[in-house]
Amino acid sequence: MMALNRYRLKHQAKSGHKGALKAQQLLETPDRLLGVILLGNNFVNIFASSIATIIAMKLMGEAGIALAAGLLTLVVLIFAEVAPKTLAAVYPEKIAYPAAYILTPLLKILSPIVWFVNFFANGFLKLFNVNVKAENDNHSLSHEELQTLIDEATSQLPENYRAMLSSVLQLETVTVEDVMIPKQDVYAVDLSMPIEDILKAIQKSPYTRIPVFRDSLDEDLIGILNLRRALPLLMQDDITLKDIVKITRPAYFIPEVTSLNTQLKKFNENKRRMALIVDEYGDIQGLLTMEDLLEEIVGKLSTDAKAKPEEESVQLNEDGSMSIDAGEFIRDLNKEYKLTLPTNGPKTLNGLIQEELETLPAVGTCIKVNEHVLEVTEVSNSAIEMVRLTRPELKENKTND
Template sequence: MDDISTGTLLLILAGLILVSAYFSGSETAMMSLNRYRLRHLRKEGHRGARRAGELLEKPDRLIGLILIGNNLVNILASAIATVIGMRLYGDVGIAIATGVLTLVVLVFAEVTPKTVSALYPERVAYPSSALLKVLLKVLSPLVITVNFITNGFLALLGIKTKPEEDDLSQEELRTVVHETGTMIPSRHRDMLLSILDLEKVTVEDVMIPRAEIFAINVNDDIKVINKALTHSPRTRVVLYRDTIDDVVGFLHMREVMRLLTKQQFTKATLLRSSKEPYYIPEGTPLNVQLLKFQRNNERIGLVVDEYGDIQGLVTLEDILEEIVGDFTTSATPSVSEDIQPQQDGSVLIEGSVSLRELNKEMGWHLPTNGPKTLNGLIIEFLEDLPQEQVSLKIEQYPMEIVEVRENRIKTVRFINLNPE
C-alpha cells in the first residue's frame, strides 16, 4: 500500500464501509422478512420474493455468504485504517485508527443499515437478493467449505441444522388475526376468530334445550296436530310418540303445506313425509358437527347423552350463527329479548338463557365450564331446587330468584350490572 496515496486509501476505506453496510443490512432484511407474505408474493410471481425465497431455503449458506463477505471487508478496512493512521500520526495512529474505525463501522455499517432493514425489510431484501445470488455462485466453494466445517461442529454439539417448519398454531393464528388492524374489516375479523373458536364450543352450548323443543305427539287427535302445526314457530318440527325420547322423525313445514294443498293431511301422510331423526352425541365440538352436517346432508339433529336420552336440538343455522352472528330471520328469540333492564338499574333475565350468550351480551364472566344455562348454574350452585325470593351470589354477581315454574327457574334478577 506504500504506492497508494492517503486520499485514495480513504476513498477505498469509505467504499469498504459501504460494502460492510450492504452485508449487514442484507442480513437483517433477509431474516426479518415475513415468511407468509414472502410465500404469497412468490405465488404471485414477484421476482424479488422468488430470489429471496430461494436464498432462504438454505439459510446456513446465506448466512455463511453474508458473514464471509462482511468479515473480509471489515478486516480489509481495519488494515487500511491502520496504514492511514500510521501515515498521519505515527505509532499513536494505530490506536486512533482503531477507535475511529470502530465508531464509524458501528454507526454507519452496523446500527444504521440494520435499523433501516428491520423497519423496511422488503425494500432492502428484494433488491439486495439479486447481488447475493450472484455472490453465492461466485463464492460457492468457499461458502460450502465453511458450512461443512460449521455444520460438522454443530453436529458434534447435537444441534440440528435443518430448519424447523414455521407453521402457525391456533393461538398464534388468532394473534395474527387480532393484529391485522384495518387490513381486515372488523366484521370479517370477528368471523375468522369465531371459526377458530368452533372447536372450543360444543353442541350443548348452542342447542335448544329439551324443554324448549317444539314437538308434536303423533298419537294426538289429527285436529290437535293440525292446529299445532299451523301455529308452529319453526320450519322444522319434531314428531314423537307419547314421549319426546321416542322420536319418529323431523317434519318440514313445506311438506305440511303440500299435504294441506292436496287435501291429504292425515297421520299416515305426515309420517311418510317426515325424515328419519338424526342424532348427535353430546360433547361434539361445533367444527366437527359442521362437517358431519355437510357429509351426511343434514341440517338438524337431536343431541343425546350417553344413555340415549334427548338433551336438546341443534340446527345448521345454530352453528352458522356462531360464526356470522344472529340471523334476523331466526324464529328463535334472541338473547337480548331474554334480558330486560329495569328502571332501578337491575336486570331481569330468563333462566333458560345460555351462559355463553349472556356473557357475550353483557360482557360478564359467569362460569361456563359446567352447566350451560343460567338455570343450571344456579341449581348446581345451590345443590337444590330453589324457592322464589332466594338471593345468592355466584362469583362476583349478586342475583335474586324471582320466579320458579315447573321445577325450573323462570326469571332471575341481577342486582349489580357492573361487578368489580
Template sequence: MNEIPLSALFLSLLFLLVLSAFFSGSETALMTINRYRLRHRADQGHRGARLAQALLDRPDRLIGLILLGNNFVNILASSLATIIALRIGGDNAIAVAAGLLTLVILIFSEVTPKTLAALHPERLAYPAAFIYTPLIKLFSPLVILVSLIAKIILRSIGVHADGTASQTLSREELRTVVNEAGAMIPERSRTMLLGILDLERATVEDIMIPRHEVEGIDLQDPLDDILRTLHNASYTILPLFDGGVDNVIGTLHIRDILRLSRDREELSKEQLREISRAPYFVPEGTRLYQQLLNFQRERQRVALVVDEYGDFLGLVALTDLLEEIVGEFTTDPADNIPEIMRHADGGLLIDCGITIRDLNRFMRWKLPTDGPKTLNGLILDYMETIPEPGTSLMLHGHVLEILHTADNAVKTVRYRGGPLHMTEDDTATHPPPQPEG
C-alpha cells in the same frame, strides 16, 4: 500503504462501514420479513420477493454468506482504522481509533440499520435479494464449507439443521393474527373468521336446543293440539314423537305438510307418520366443524343430539350452527333477544336458560364455556346450592341478583350494569369463580 493518501483511506473506511451496515440491516430484514406476505408477493410475480423466498429456503447458506461478508468487512475496517491511526498519531492513537471505530460500527453499522430493517423489512429485503443471489452462487464453495462445519458442530450438541423451521400457524396463533389484523380486515369479517376458528372448540351441546325446549309433535296428543302446534310452529322442521320426547320416530317438514294439506281436506295422525322422514341422530360432543361437514354430507338441516345411552338430549339446526359464524341478526341484545329484556329500573332481566355462548356474544362477556352450558348451570356450579330469590353474586366481574327460582333451577336474574370494581376486602370475601382447567 504509506503512499496511499489519507483521504483515500478515509473514503475506503467509509465505504466499508456502509457495507457493514448493509450486511447487518439486510440480515435483520430478511430474517424478520413476514413470510406470508413474502409468499403472497412471490405468487403475484414480484421478482424481489421470489429471490428472497429462494434465499430463505436455505437460511443456513444465507446466514453463512452474510456473516462471511460482515466479518470480512469489519476486520478490514479495523485494519484500515489502525493504519490511519498510526499515520496520524502513532502507536498512542491505536487505542483511540479502536474505541472510536467500535462506537461508529455499533451506531451506524449495527443499531441504526437493524432498527430500520426491523421497522421496514421489505424496503431492504427485496433489493438485498438481488445482491445476495449472485453472491451466494459466486461464493457457494466457501459458503457450503462454512455451513457444513456449522452443521457438524450443531449435530455434536444434538441439533439437526437439515430442515427449515416450520412456518405453519396453530389455531391460537392464527386467532392472534386475525385479531391483530386491524383495519386490513373489517371488524365484521374478523368476527366471522374467529367464529370459524371456534367451530373446532365448540360442540353441538353448546348450541343445541335442550330437550325441554324442543318444539315437536307428539302423536299421542289430541289432533286439535297437533294442528295448533303445526299452525304456530316456529321452525320448518319439527321432530315427531310417539309418547313423549324419549321416543323420536321421525321429523316433519312443514313443506310436506302443506303439500299434503293441498291434496286432502284433513290431516290425520297416520298421514303425519307416513310423511315423516327418518330422524338424523348425532352423538353429544360432536365438534361444530365436524357437524357442519356432516350436515353437508348427509344433506340434513336438523340433527337430534343423543347421549351415550341413546337418550334424546336436544336439537341442533344448521341455522344455529351458521349463526356461530355470521352472528345473530340483531343490534341491541336487550331489545331483540328473548332471553334478555330491559327492566323498568334500567337493568336487564336475563333468562337463566340462555347458553353461556349466547350470553357472552350478546353481552360481550367472557364467562367460561368449558363447564356448564347455561347461565343457570354456571350459577349453581358457583354457588354449590340452589340460591334463594334476592341473593346477589358476582360472576367474573358481573353482579347478578337472583329474582326467581323454580323446579330446582334459577330462572331469572337481574343485571344492573357494568363490572364490579372490587376492593381487596371484597375479593377476599367473595372471590370470583374461575374457569375449570
C-alpha cells in the same frame, strides 16, 4: 431479510413480485442466507481493519494501531451496523427486495465456502440438540397466535369481521352441546294425538323441520317432518296419520361431544340441516340446526331461531342491570353482552347458580360470579326462572357516586 413478515412475503410472492419471490427463496434456507451475509460482512470488516492498521502504522508507527482500532470500531459501528440495520428493520421490504437480487448470485458464487462453514456450524448446534431444518419448517401459527393477529388488526378489519374470524377459530373447541336447543325447548309433534290436533300443531310450528314421535321423544321417535314437503299434503281434506308418517325423513343423530367444526363438515357431507344430539347412553339431549351453527359465526339469523326471542329473554333495566331468563345460554350472553361468566361448567344461568349454591335458591338470593352479581328474582318448583345481573362496571360507578 429476517424482519420480513413471512405471510405478507408469501402473498406478494404469489402475486408475482420478483423481489419478494427471490427473498422467499433465500429465506427457505436461512442458514445459507446468514452464511453468505456474515461471510461477506466479516470479510469486509476484517479487510478494512487490516488496511486501516497498515495505513496507521505507516503514518504514525505503532502508536497509530490503537487509534486506528478505535476509529474504525466507531465508523463500522455507526455506518456498517447500527444505522443500516436500523433502517432495514424500519423498512424491511424496501431494503430486502433489492438486496435479494445481489444476495442470490453471491450465494451461488460463494456456495462452496458457505456450505463448508454451515457444515461445521450446524454440527456444532447439533451438540445442543438444535435441529436447524425442523426449526425452519415450523412457521405455522397456533390458535392463540391467530387470535392475537385478529385482535390487533383493528385498523384493517371492521369489528364485525374480526368477531366472525374469532368465531371461526372457536369452532374446533366448542361442541354441539354448547349451542344446541335443549330437549325441553325442542318443538316436536306427538302423533299419538288426534289427527286434528296434530295438524294444528304442525301448522303452528315456527320451524321448517320438526321432529315427530309417539308418546315419548326418546323411546319412539318416528323421524323429521319437513313442512315444505308436507305443505301440499296438509291442504288435502282426507289426510291421514299414515300420510304424515310416509313423508317423514329418518332422524340424524350426533354425539354431544362433537365439535362445531366437525359437525359443519358432516352437515355438508350428509346434506342435512338438522340433527338430534344424544349423550353416551343414546338419550336425546337436544337439537341442532345448520342455522344454530352458522349463528356462532355470523351472529343471530332471522330464520328458525331459538325457542325464546331475545327481547323477551333479556331485558335492560333503567339502572343498567339486566333481567335475564335463567334458561339462557351463558355463551350467548357472554358474546352478546361482553360478560365474563364461566363456560366450562353448566350451560345456563339456572345451572350455574344451582351449582354454586348446591341447592334451589329462594327469591332474593345473591351470588357473585367473576365480579358479576346474580340475584334470583323468580323461582318455580324445580328451577330458577329469572335472574337480575349487575355488571362489575355498574357496581363501580354506583360506589364512586
